[in-house]
Amino acid sequence: MTTPPPQAGHVVVALDSFKGSLSARRATAAVARGVRRGGAVVHEHPVADGGEGTLDALLAAGFTAVPVRSTDALGRPVEARYAVRDGVAVVELAETSGLGLVADVPPTPDRAAAASTFGVGLVIAAALDAGCAAVVVGLGGSATTDGGTGLLAGLGARLLDADGVALDATTSPLRAVRAVDRTGLHPRLGEAGLVVASDVDNPLLGPHGAAAVYGPQKGADAALVASLDADLARWADLLDPGAAAVPGAGAAGGTGFALLALGAEVRPGIDLVLELTGLADRLSGARLVIAGEGRLDHQTLRGKAPVGVATAARRAGATAVAATGSCDLDRAELATAGFADAFALTDLEPDVPTCLTHAEPLLERLGERIAAAFPGDRSPHDHG
Incomplete structure (x- = not known):
C-alpha cells in the first residue's frame, strides 16, 4: 500500500494501544474522529x-x-499470524506465547514454570x-521465562x-x-536476517534479569524466581555464555537471549515499527502529531511508542502532543520527552474504571479538545 501524499498542515494521530481497553487502531481512530x-x-x-x-x-x-497453526505458551493449539511485505516477515511473540492467551489459567508458579516459546519458533x-x-x-507481553x-x-x-x-518443548x-543438538536447526537461519524488536534492556540473569x-508478573513466587534464574544460568552456559549479559537478553523471559545466540540483531522496537510503517512519510508537512498510550509514566520515557513518535515529530518540524488515559509526568518531563502538552481521559x-469502559467516546472528546487547543487551517479533506 502506498501512503497517500500528505497535505501541508495536516494532523497525524499515531497512538499505541490502551491496554485493557482499546487496540492501537481503535484508539487512533477515536481521537482522529474528534x-x-x-x-x-x-x-x-x-x-x-x-x-x-x-x-x-x-x-x-x-x-x-499469513496464518500459521501454532501453540500457545501452554502447548494448546492456536491460530497465529505473521505479517509480510517485500520479503520482510514480522512475528509477534504475543500471538503465540503471550499472557493474553493463557489468561484463562490462574497465574500460579505452575503456569509460570510451564510456559514455553515453542509456538514462536514454529x-x-x-x-x-x-x-x-x-x-x-x-x-513483549510474554507469559514465558x-x-x-x-x-x-x-x-x-x-x-x-x-x-x-529429547525433551518435549511444547511446555x-x-x-x-x-544438552543442545543444533544439527536440525532450520537451514535458512544462517542466510535470513534475524532482528529482535524490543524496548527492554535487561540482561538474562541476576537482580535485573x-x-x-x-x-512475578507471570505468576512466579520468590522460590520459583530463584530456581528460574539458576536454570537460565545453566542454559546460558550451554547455549552462548557471552550473550547472557547483552542488553535485551532478558526480554520476553529470556527469548531475547536465544535469538541473540542465533545471531539476531537487537533494535529498539518503536524505531523499527515506525520505520516499517513509514511514519516519516506521514509526517512530511504535518503541523501537529498526536501520540499516546493508556498511561504516560516514567516507563514511557524508556523508549516506549509515544516518545518514539514525539521524537520523529520533532525531526519533521511538527508539534507533538500526547493523548492518554492518565498522565504521571510533570510538564518538564513531558517537554523533555518532546511533548508540547498532554491530554488525559482522567481530565474528562x-x-x-469508567475511563476503561468508555475509552472510545472519551477519546473522541479528547480529540475535540486537542483540535480546539491547536487549531489550523480548516479543510474538508482527510485521509485514513
Whole structure:
C-alpha cells in the first residue's frame, strides 16, 4: 500500500494501544474522529513498540497477514499470524506465547514454570519456509521465562535431558535441559536476517534479569524466581555464555537471549515499527502529531511508542502532543520527552474504571479538545 501524499498542515494521530481497553487502531481512530470535527486534515497511523499490537500496526500500513497453526505458551493449539511485505516477515511473540492467551489459567508458579516459546519458533520457521529474506521478532507481553528453549526447539533444535533423551518443548523444557543438538536447526537461519524488536534492556540473569524483574508478573513466587534464574544460568552456559549479559537478553523471559545466540540483531522496537510503517512519510508537512498510550509514566520515557513518535515529530518540524488515559509526568518531563502538552481521559472523567469502559467516546472528546487547543487551517479533506 502506498501512503497517500500528505497535505501541508495536516494532523497525524499515531497512538499505541490502551491496554485493557482499546487496540492501537481503535484508539487512533477515536481521537482522529474528534480532531476531524475541528475541520483538520487527519492521517491515522496506529503504532506499537514491538510488543502486543505490532502486527495490527503493520497490517494497517500495508503488510499482509499469513496464518500459521501454532501453540500457545501452554502447548494448546492456536491460530497465529505473521505479517509480510517485500520479503520482510514480522512475528509477534504475543500471538503465540503471550499472557493474553493463557489468561484463562490462574497465574500460579505452575503456569509460570510451564510456559514455553515453542509456538514462536514454529511461526518463525513458517516464515523461513516461505523464503522470507528477513524475520523481525517483536518481543513483549510474554507469559514465558523459558530462556527461549521452546523457540529453539520450534526451529528444529533437539533439547536433551541428563540421559540424552529429547525433551518435549511444547511446555518449558528449561529445568530439564542439559544438552543442545543444533544439527536440525532450520537451514535458512544462517542466510535470513534475524532482528529482535524490543524496548527492554535487561540482561538474562541476576537482580535485573528475566526471572527477577518479570517473573512475578507471570505468576512466579520468590522460590520459583530463584530456581528460574539458576536454570537460565545453566542454559546460558550451554547455549552462548557471552550473550547472557547483552542488553535485551532478558526480554520476553529470556527469548531475547536465544535469538541473540542465533545471531539476531537487537533494535529498539518503536524505531523499527515506525520505520516499517513509514511514519516519516506521514509526517512530511504535518503541523501537529498526536501520540499516546493508556498511561504516560516514567516507563514511557524508556523508549516506549509515544516518545518514539514525539521524537520523529520533532525531526519533521511538527508539534507533538500526547493523548492518554492518565498522565504521571510533570510538564518538564513531558517537554523533555518532546511533548508540547498532554491530554488525559482522567481530565474528562476522574473515575478510572469508567475511563476503561468508555475509552472510545472519551477519546473522541479528547480529540475535540486537542483540535480546539491547536487549531489550523480548516479543510474538508482527510485521509485514513
